[in-house]
Amino acid sequence: MAGGGKDLWVVANFKSNFNLAQALDWVSQVGSKLERKPNLKVVVCPDFVALEEVKKAIQVGSFPLMVGAQDLSPYPEGAHTGEEASTQLKELVDLVILGHSERRENFGETDAQVAQKLDQAQREGIISLVCVQGANTPIPKGCKLVAFEPVFAIGTGHADTPKDTVLVAQNLKQKYGQSLEVLYGGSVTSENVKAFLEKEELNGVLVGTASLNPQEFLKIVEVSYEI
Ligand code: PGA
Numbered sequence: 001m002a003g004g005g006k007d008l009w010v011v012a013n014f015k016s017n018f019n020l021a022q023a024l025d026w027v028s029q030v031g032s033k034l035e036r037k038p039n040l041k042v043v044v045c046p047d048f049v050a051l052e053e054v055k056k057a058i059q060v061g062s063f064p065l066m067v068g069a070q071d072l073s074p075y076p077e078g079a080h081t082g083e084e085a086s087t088q089l090k091e092l093v094d095l096v097i098l099g100h101s102e103r104r105e106n107f108g109e110t111d112a113q114v115a116q117k118l119d120q121a122q123r124e125g126i127i128s129l130v131c132v133q134g135a136n137t138p139i140p141k142g143c144k145l146v147a148f149e150p151v152f153a154i155g156t157g158h159a160d161t162p163k164d165t166v167l168v169a170q171n172l173k174q175k176y177g178q179s180l181e182v183l184y185g186g187s188v189t190s191e192n193v194k195a196f197l198e199k200e201e202l203n204g205v206l207v208g209t210a211s212l213n214p215q216e217f218l219k220i221v222e223v224s225y226e227i
Contacts, residue, residue, distance in 0.1 A: 008197065009145070009183055009204030010221050011043040011068065011129065012211030013097060023050040024057055029214035031063030034221060041204075042221055043068045043095055044211075048084055051092045068095035068129070071103060074116035090124040097206075100131045101151050115140035129206070131185070135171035145181045146172060147206040153186025155209055160186055162195040162202075169201040190219035197227045 018026065023046045034042060045068035046054050058065045069092070073083035089096070098121070099114040118128045118140045130139055131147045139146060148168045153160045162184075169182040184196045185206030196202055204224075211217045 006039065006200075007181060007203050008040045008224050008227060009043065009129075009181070009206075010040070010224055011095075011097075011147075011183065011185075011204070011206045012045060012217055013070065013100075013185075013206055013208050014044070014046045014212065015070070015102070015208060016047060017212055018046065018050070020050050020053055023047075023054055026212075026214050027054055027057045027063070027065070028061065030218055030221075031058060031061050031065050033218050034064050035225060036064040037225060040221075040224055041066055045070050045095075045097055051089075055092050066094040067092060068097060069093045070097050070100070072096050072098075072117055072121060072126070074113045074120060076120065086120040086124040086126055090126055093126060095127040095129055096121050097147075098128050098130045099137075101133055101149060101154060104133075105151075111138045111140075118143055129183070131206070132172070135168050135175065139172070139176055139180075143176070144179070145183070145203075147183040147185045148172070149185040149206065155187070157187050159188060159192050160184070162199055165196060166199050166201045169199075173201070188220065190216055190223060193220050193223050194227075197224055 043066040055067050069089055072089055073085045077085040077087050098117050103109040121128045129145050130143050131149050150160050165184045173180050181203040183204045183206050188205045188207045189210045
């Protein structure tokens, strides 16, 4: 059984990559090969434009894949140009990534906004995956799933050590409760993923660059079958 009983998440974050045809091609290549495992949740987070078609393709293929968005509006539906409200996203997604360091750094996203977004997601039953850059990043009340993503490890090919990651996970659990599930993200590949997944304190991985290659992403998921 995946995870020996613990929940395991393998989340693909496409970021601002892929057009619709590429996203759909990925879904058919990956979806058709995935095995259904009781404790494993595999999530694909394409860009907003692809969400609806990706969701349809997963339903048509009956693939064991959940869908995630990479952001959502801190406000309810209304006069907020360019924003996607949780009421608009709820039919399309199971999960939303919040507070990614790229959004914090390049779009000025604040801890207060992350908390507002989590609140909006919760109202519509969307699971929030909050990205933290260390144990000092505040986690909003009600958050049950976080990804520890040290900035130096994102997109650099230099992952953090599993040992460091476990220390951060332990710190976070001490602060916010043992039931908090902590993922690791930052240059995860099929070569290094086992060392993270097998740590008791970790519940999975958030994968950027390596998720863009369907075969590499499948290899990462396959490693999770053996945990
Ligand atoms: P990376 O990105 O796998 O390319 O390092 C991870 C992330 O930013 O979620």
